[in-house]
Amino acid sequence: MTTAAQHEHDTPQAFEPFGPRARGFLLRAGWIRATWCTALFFLVGMFIVVGSRAIFDMHPVYNWTIITLTGALTMAPLGFLTGIGAFDYWFYWISGRPTREEDHSGHGAKAWPDYFRINTDHKVIGVQYTVTTFFFFVIGGLMAMLFRAELAQPGLQFFSSQTFNGLVSMHAVLMIFLFIIPAFAGLANFVVPLMLGAPDMAFPRLNALSFWLLPIAGVMFMSSFLAPGGPFAAGWTGYAPLSVDSPVGSMFFNMGVQWAGASSILTALNFLVTIITMRAPGMTFWRMPLLVWANFTTSLLVVIATPFIAGSQFFVMFDRVLHTSFFVPAHGGYVLGYQHIFWFYSHPAVYIMMLPGFGIVSEVVSTMSRKPIFGYRLMALSFIGILILGFSVWAHHMFVAGMADWLRVPMMISTLLIAVPTGIKVFSWLATLWEGKIRLTTPMLWALGFISMFVIGGLSGIFLGSVPIDIHASDTYFIVAHIHYVLFGGSVFTIFAGVYYWFPKVTGRMYNERLGQLHFWLTFVSFNVTFFPMHYIGLRGMPRRVFDYSNQFGSLNMIISVASFVLGVSTVIFFYNMITSWTRGPIASSNPWGAHTLEWQVSSPPPIFNFDEIPVVVGGPYEYGVPGARHAILHSAPAAEEVHA
Amino acid sequence: MRRGSIVRILGLTVVFAAVQAVVAVAFKWLPTSASRQMDRITFVYWFATVICIAIFALVMAVIVYSVWQFRAQPDDESDGLPIHGHTGLEIGWTIVPAILVIAIGVVSAIVLSQNGRAGTNPLHVNVTAQQFEWSFAYPDNKNLKSHELVLLVNRSTRLDFEALDVIHSFWVPEFGQKQDAVPGIHTHLVVTPTRTGHFTLICTELCGLGHATMRAAVSVVDAAGFAAWIKKQQSGVGSGGSAAFVSGGCGGCHAFKPAGSAGQIGPGLDNLEADAKKAGQPLADYVKQAIVDPNAYLVPGFQKGVMPTTFGQSLSPQQIDALVKYLTGTA
Numbered sequence: 001m002t003t004a005a006q007h008e009h010d011t012p013q014a015f016e017p018f019g020p021r022a023r024g025f026l027l028r029a030g031w032i033r034a035t036w037c038t039a040l041f042f043l044v045g046m047f048i049v050v051g052s053r054a055i056f057d058m059h060p061v062y063n064w065t066i067i068t069l070t071g072a073l074t075m076a077p078l079g080f081l082t083g084i085g086a087f088d089y090w091f092y093w094i095s096g097r098p099t100r101e102e103d104h105s106g107h108g109a110k111a112w113p114d115y116f117r118i119n120t121d122h123k124v125i126g127v128q129y130t131v132t133t134f135f136f137f138v139i140g141g142l143m144a145m146l147f148r149a150e151l152a153q154p155g156l157q158f159f160s161s162q163t164f165n166g167l168v169s170m171h172a173v174l175m176i177f178l179f180i181i182p183a184f185a186g187l188a189n190f191v192v193p194l195m196l197g198a199p200d201m202a203f204p205r206l207n208a209l210s211f212w213l214l215p216i217a218g219v220m221f222m223s224s225f226l227a228p229g230g231p232f233a234a235g236w237t238g239y240a241p242l243s244v245d246s247p248v249g250s251m252f253f254n255m256g257v258q259w260a261g262a263s264s265i266l267t268a269l270n271f272l273v274t275i276i277t278m279r280a281p282g283m284t285f286w287r288m289p290l291l292v293w294a295n296f297t298t299s300l301l302v303v304i305a306t307p308f309i310a311g312s313q314f315f316v317m318f319d320r321v322l323h324t325s326f327f328v329p330a331h332g333g334y335v336l337g338y339q340h341i342f343w344f345y346s347h348p349a350v351y352i353m354m355l356p357g358f359g360i361v362s363e364v365v366s367t368m369s370r371k372p373i374f375g376y377r378l379m380a381l382s383f384i385g386i387l388i389l390g391f392s393v394w395a396h397h398m399f400v401a402g403m404a405d406w407l408r409v410p411m412m413i414s415t416l417l418i419a420v421p422t423g424i425k426v427f428s429w430l431a432t433l434w435e436g437k438i439r440l441t442t443p444m445l446w447a448l449g450f451i452s453m454f455v456i457g458g459l460s461g462i463f464l465g466s467v468p469i470d471i472h473a474s475d476t477y478f479i480v481a482h483i484h485y486v487l488f489g490g491s492v493f494t495i496f497a498g499v500y501y502w503f504p505k506v507t508g509r510m511y512n513e514r515l516g517q518l519h520f521w522l523t524f525v526s527f528n529v530t531f532f533p534m535h536y537i538g539l540r541g542m543p544r545r546v547f548d549y550s551n552q553f554g555s556l557n558m559i560i561s562v563a564s565f566v567l568g569v570s571t572v573i574f575f576y577n578m579i580t581s582w583t584r585g586p587i588a589s590s591n592p593w594g595a596h597t598l599e600w601q602v603s604s605p606p607p608i609f610n611f612d613e614i615p616v617v618v619g620g621p622y623e624y625g626v627p628g629a630r631h632a633i634l635h636s637a638p639a640a641e642e643v644h645a
Numbered sequence: 646m647r648r649g650s651i652v653r654i655l656g657l658t659v660v661f662a663a664v665q666a667v668v669a670v671a672f673k674w675l676p677t678s679a680s681r682q683m684d685r686i687t688f689v690y691w692f693a694t695v696i697c698i699a700i701f702a703l704v705m706a707v708i709v710y711s712v713w714q715f716r717a718q719p720d721d722e723s724d725g726l727p728i729h730g731h732t733g734l735e736i737g738w739t740i741v742p743a744i745l746v747i748a749i750g751v752v753s754a755i756v757l758s759q760n761g762r763a764g765t766n767p768l769h770v771n772v773t774a775q776q777f778e779w780s781f782a783y784p785d786n787k788n789l790k791s792h793e794l795v796l797l798v799n800r801s802t803r804l805d806f807e808a809l810d811v812i813h814s815f816w817v818p819e820f821g822q823k824q825d826a827v828p829g830i831h832t833h834l835v836v837t838p839t840r841t842g843h844f845t846l847i848c849t850e851l852c853g854l855g856h857a858t859m860r861a862a863v864s865v866v867d868a869a870g871f872a873a874w875i876k877k878q879q880s881g882v883g884s885g886g887s888a889a890f891v892s893g894g895c896g897g898c899h900a901f902k903p904a905g906s907a908g909q910i911g912p913g914l915d916n917l918e919a920d921a922k923k924a925g926q927p928l929a930d931y932v933k934q935a936i937v938d939p940n941a942y943l944v945p946g947f948q949k950g951v952m953p954t955t956f957g958q959s960l961s962p963q964q965i966d967a968l969v970k971y972l973t974g975t976a
Binding site: 160161162165234235239241242245329330333334335336369370371372374375376377378400401402405408409412413416417419420423424426427428430431433434435436437438439440448451452455456459462463465466467468469471472474475476535536539540541543544545546547548549550594623624625626 | 672673674675676682683685686689690693696697700701704705707708711712715716717721722723724725726727728729730731734735738739742743746747749750752753754756757760761806810811812814816818819821822823824825827828829830832845847848849850851852853854855856857858910948
C-alpha cells in the first residue's frame with residue numbers, strides 16, 4: 001500500500017543540526033535491537049532476583065517462579081519496547097539533549113515494512129491493530145474448534161482436563177483482550193481522527209506505544225501453554241482462590257492482563273484528548289458522528305474501569321508470590337472481594353466491547369438506508385445512559401455467589417433498566433430503516449444481522465437479569481449462549497460490518513461483494529446453529545466449563561460442534577476476500593457509499609496528514625435527503641461532487 | 646406513516662410471534678420441576694418469555710418489512726426521506742420498555758423473596774464441598790454423614806454450605822435453586838422437593854481438574870423411606886465395600902469394572918496389582934495408603950493434589966477396610 005506522496009519528508013539526516021546520531025544496525029531502533037534488548041532485560045530481571053536471594057540467603061537462589069515473573073513477564077517486555085523504539089523520543093528528551101524538530105520519519109507507510117516498526121501515523125496504527133487482532137481471532141477460534149471437538153461426545157477423548165480447561169480459558173481471554181477490545185480500538189484509530197477533521201491522534205507516540213503493548217500481552221497469554229503445570233485454566237474470570245492455587249501458568253494471565261490493560265488505558269486517554277481538543281472548527285458535540293460518541297463513552301469506561309481488573313490480578317499474584325492473603329480465607333482473606341473487584345471492571349467491559357459496535361452500526365445503517373439517524377440526540381444521550389448505568393450492575397454476575405442478599409434486588413433493577421437505553425438504540429436503527437432506500441451491501445447485511453442477533457442476546461440478558469431465573473441458569477450453557485449472542489452476534493458482527501465498510505477507505509480497493517455476502521450468510525446460519533441450542537442444553541442442566549456431561553446432551557453437542565467447524569470455515573472466505581482484494585481488488589473511489597462523514601471526503605487511502613486543509617463543519621453528519629445540506633466544507637476535496645443532493 | 650404498512654407490520658409481528666410460540670412450547674426448555682422453588686422460577690420464566698417473544702417479533706417484523714418494502718433498486722442513487730426523529734415515538738420507546746422490565750423486576754423480586762423462605766420447621770442439611778466431592782451431614786439426625794443427598798418430599802429443606810478449598814456451586818437442575826459454596830463465608834439455600842425420585846447434583850463453578858465430574862446422587866423420598874434410610878445408615882448396613890465405593894463418590898474419578906464406573910480423572914482401579922508392584926508395596930497396604938494418603942505415591946501420569954486427602958476422616962475404619970477388600974477382589 002502506498003500513500004499519496006504529497007508530503008515528502010526525505011530530509012537527509014546529515015542536515016539536521018540536532019538530529020539523532022547515525023547508528024549501527026545493532027543500535028538502530030527495530031527488531032534486531034528488540035531481540036537483544038529483550039534478552040538483556042530478561043537477564044537483568046533474573047539477576048535482580050538471583051542477586052537479592054543470594055544476598056538474603058534465601059533458598060533456592062534460582063527460584064524460577066519469581067525469575068519468570070520478574071525477568072520474563074515484567075522486564076523482558078520492557079526490553080522489547082525499548083528495543084523496538086517505543087521510548088526513543090522520550091529518552092532523547094529525558095537525557096536533556098536539545099529537542100529536535102519532528103521530521104515525521106516515523107510517520108506513514110510507504111511500503112509493507114513500515115507496518116512492522118514503530119509508526120506514529122494513526123492510519124498505520126489502525127491497520128496494525130486490526131491485522132494483529134484478527135491474527136489472535138484465528139488462534140482463539142482454532143482453540144474453540146479444538147475444545148468443540150472434545151465436547152462433541154461426553155467423556156474425555158482428546159485432551160487432559162488441564163488442557164481442556166486451559167483451552168476454554170485461553171479462547172475467552174484471546175477473544176476478549178486480544179480481539180474484540182483492540183479490534184474496536186484499531187478501527188476507531190483509523191477512523192476517529194478522520195471523522196473529527198484532525199490530522200492525527202492527539203499523542204501519536206503514545207498511540208504507537210499502545211499498539212506495541214498488545215502483541216506482548218498476546219504472546220504472554222499463549223506462552224502459558226509452555227509453563228510447567230500447563231496454561232492458566234481457572235476460566236477467563238480467574239476466580240480466587242482457584243487461580244491462586246493454580247500452577248505458575250496463571251501468572252501469565254495475571255501479567256498479560258496488565259499489558260493488555262495498559263494498552264487499553266493509553267489508547268482511551270488518547271481518544272478522549274483527541275475527541276475533546278482536536279475537533280475541526282464547527283464540529284460541536286452534537287455534530288459528531290455516532291461512532292465518535294461511541295468511542296468517547298467507551299474511552300471513559302476504559303479509563304475508569306480498567307484499573308480495577310489490573311488490581312484484581314495483582315492481588316491474586318501477590319497472594320501467590322508475596323504470601324499476602326487478600327483472598328486466603330484461612331488468614332482473613334475475603335474470597336468474594338475478588339469477584340466484586342473483577343466484575344467492577346468486567347461488566348463495564350461488556351459495554352467496552354459493545355458501544356463501539358453501536359457506533360459502527362449507526363454509521364452503516366444511516367449510510368446504507370440513505371437516511372439521517374432517527375433521534376440522533378437521544379442516540380447520543382443513550383450512550384451516556386449506558387455509561388452511567390453500566391457501573392451499577394456488576395453484581396448481577398454474583399447472584400449465586402453468596403454476597404449480601406439485599407444487594408440482589410437493586411442490582412437486578414439497574415440491570416433490567418439498561419435494557420431501556422439499549423432499546424432506544426435498537427428502535428432508532430429500525431426507524432432509520434423506515435422509508436429509506438436500503439442497499440443490502442455486505443456491511444449492511446452484517447449490521448442488520450447484528451441488530452437481530454443482538455436483540456436475542458439482549459432478551460436472554462433480561463432472563464439472566466431476573467434473579468430467580470438467573471439462579472437456575474447461572475454458570476450453565478445458557479450463559480455461554482447469551483455471551484456469544486452478545487459478543488459474537490453482537491460485537492464480532494459489528495467488527496465485520498466495520499471492516500467491510502471502511503475496507504475501500506483503508507486500502508483504496510474494493511472487496512469482493514459476492515464473497516462478502518457468502519461470508520455473511522454462512523456465518524449467520526452456522527452461528528445460530530452453533531449457539532442457539534446452547535440456550536436449551538443450559539436450561540436443561542448442562543453446566544459450562546465441563547469436558548464431560550450427561551449423555552442426554554450428546555446429540556445436540558454433536559450438532560453444535562459440527563456447526564462450529566462450519567463457522568470456522570466461514571472465516572476462511574473472509575480472509576481470502578480480504579487478502580485478494582487488498583492485493584488486486586478493483587480500485588475504489590474515494591466515497592463508494594456516498595457517505596457524508598469526513599473520512600469519505602478525502603482520497604482512499606487518505607493523504608498522510610489526512611486533510612490538505614482543515615475542513616469546516618457546517619452541519620450534522622447524516623443529512624441524507626436534505627436538499628443542499630452539507631456536513632463539512634473541504635476546498636480541495638476530490639469527492640465533493642459525489643455528495644448526494 | 647401509511648395505515649396499510651402498520652397493518653402489515655402487525656401482521657408480520659403476529660406471524661413471528663406465532664413461530665416463536667411454537668418453538669417455546671414444542672421443546673421442553675426447562676427440566677420437569679421437582680421443587681416448589683422451581684415451580685415459581687418456571688412462572689417467572691414464562692412471564693419473561695411472553696414479553697420477550699413480543700419484542701423480538703416486533704423487531705424482526707420491522708427489519709423484514711423494511712428490507713422488503715424499502716430496498717433500493719440497483720440503479721436508484723437517491724436518498725430516503727429526511728426524517729430526523731419523532732419526539733412522541735422516542736418517549737414511547739423509552740417508557741414502554743421501562744415499564745415492561747420493571748414489571749419483570751417486580752415479579753422476580755417477589756419470587757426471589759418467596760424462594761428464600763425456609764418456613765418454621767425445615768430439615769437441616771450441612772453440605773461440605775471440596776475438590777472433588779460433596780458430603781452431607783444431618784444435624785437433626787445425630788449428625789449422620791452421607792455422600793448421597795437424601796431429602797424429604799414436600800418438606801422444606803435448608804442447606805448450609807461450607808467449602809474446604811475453592812469455590813464450588815450446588816445445582817440440581819430439577820430443583821432450580823443454585824448456590825455457591827465459598828471458602829471462608831457461610832451460604833445457604835432453601836429447597837422444597839415436590840416429587841420423589843433420583844436426581845443428580847452438579848458442581849457449576851469451575852473448581853479444578855475434576856470439576857466436570859464433581860457430582861453426587863440426590864434422592865427425594867417420602868417420610869417412611871427417609872426414616873428407613875436414616876436407620877439403615879445408622880446401623881451401618883450400608884458399610885459394605887461396594888456401598889462405600891458409591892457413597893465415597895469414587896466412581897466419579899476412577900474407572901472400576903465391578904462398579905461399572907468409568908471416571909477418567911484418577912487412575913483406573915482394575916489393574917491395582919500392577920500399580921502396587923510398581924510402588925513396591927503389598928497390594929492391600931498400597932490400596933489403603935492410596936485412599937487415606939493419596940499423595941504418598943502417584944501412579945505415573947497423574948498429578949499430585951487432585952484426589953481429596955480427607956477420606957481417612959470421612960470414611961470409618963470399617964468402611965475403609967471393606968473398601969480395600971472390595972477393590973482388591975477379596976471381599
